[in-house]
Amino acid sequence: MKALKFKVLLLGVSMVGKTSLMYRFLNNTFNENYIATLGAQFLSKEIIICSEEGEEICIKLIIWDIIGQSNPYFDDLRTTFYRGAEGAFLIFDLTREETLEKLNSWHKQLNSVLNKKIPLILIGNKLDLIENKLPFPIQKKAENFANNIKSMYIKTSAKTGKNINDAFLKLAYILARKAGYEFEDKKVINRISDKESENELFIKSRVQEYIQSKGYRVSDSLLNGLVLNKRITEILDKAIIRAKHNGRKTVKLIDI
Numbered sequence: 648m649k650a651l652k653f654k655v656l657l658l659g660v661s662m663v664g665k666t667s668l669m670y671r672f673l674n675n676t677f678n679e680n681y682i683a684t685l686g687a688q689f690l691s692k693e694i695i696i697c698s699e700e701g702e703e704i705c706i707k708l709i710i711w712d713i714i715g716q717s718n719p720y721f722d723d724l725r726t727t728f729y730r731g732a733e734g735a736f737l738i739f740d741l742t743r744e745e746t747l748e749k750l751n752s753w754h755k756q757l758n759s760v761l762n763k764k765i766p767l768i769l770i771g772n773k774l775d776l777i778e779n780k781l782p783f784p785i786q787k788k789a790e791n792f793a794n795n796i797k798s799m800y801i802k803t804s805a806k807t808g809k810n811i812n813d814a815f816l817k818l819a820y821i822l823a824r825k826a827g828y829e830f831e832d833k834k835v836i837n838r839i840s841d842k843e844s845e846n847e848l849f850i851k852s853r854v855q856e857y858i859q860s861k862g863y864r865v866s867d868s869l870l871n872g873l874v875l876n877k878r879i880t881e882i883l884d885k886a887i888i889r890a891k892h893n894g895r896k897t898v899k900l901i902d903i
């Protein structure tokens with residue numbers, strides 16, 4: 648399978664929900680408690696899509712969650728993480744207009760550090776807090792800003808999960824198209840659907856419980872890496888094939 652890899656940044660001032668968006672996308676989890684991100688952390692997730700020719704392409708997004716707090720020292724530090732970025736989410740909090748205003752200068756800084764323009768998506772997060780009562784000025788301002796920087800504008804909620812997969816998937820398409828691949832939406836194999844994320848989480852929590860019951864801890868790389876899910880999916884795929892060979896529609900224990 649063809650594999651593509653892109654470094655993607657999550658940018659926006661403190662508390663807009665960058666870390667929350669990342670964990671909602673990666674693990675389908677949400678934490679009400681605020682823990683400031685110091686420096687940066689990155690995690691990755693693969694998305695499988697299908698090209699117009701029917702070829703499956705694996706797009707690995709390496710997502711960089713970067714410190715949002717602002718002061719001269721942190722502002723310098725932040726830009727050191729920009730190098731090599733191929734796409735970015737510019738994120739603001741729909742309930743705090745100043746978080747949108749700040750993105751203007753951050754966007755300029757991003758362009759000047761990278762010395763080129765990269766595909767962007769503007770994200771208005773915390774939609775759950777303002778649903779049905781969107782204050783018009785911030786909405787209009789966000790649309791204008793998105794137009795100016797030639798970006799899509801998506802409203803999300805890391806809390807409810809609304810539009811999170813969609814936002815990451817849209818950026819993945821844009822990046823893959825830029826790399827020369829064409830897609831037809833109906834042919835997309837969206838392996839990051841809510842249902843699958845829930846299944847992944849279920850498998851992970853069972854693995855975690857089992858290892859802990861034996862008195863061991865589970866490393867993050869085991870749980871958040873892709874190997875575990877792949878291995879388990881492989882085992883299940885084989886079991887399905889065995890059931891099929893035996894003319895059954897039910898997968899049984901003997902198939903594993």
Ligand SMILES: Nc1nc2c(ncn2[C@@H]2O[C@H](COP(=O)(O)OP(=O)(O)OP(=O)(O)O)[C@@H](O)[C@H]2O)c(=O)[nH]1
Nearest residue numbers: 662663664665666667679681684715773804805806
């Ligand atoms: N209601 C609601 N709360 C959210 C949402 N996203 C994030 N939060 C909350 O907002 C607070 C800040 O979220 P973080 O994801 O830590 O923000 P951040 O942008 O990573 O902040 P820094 O690490 O300081 O840059 C946390 O208490 C989250 O639980 C959302 O969509 N809706």
Ligand SMILES: [Mg+2]
Nearest residue numbers: 665666683684
């Ligand atoms: Mg954070």
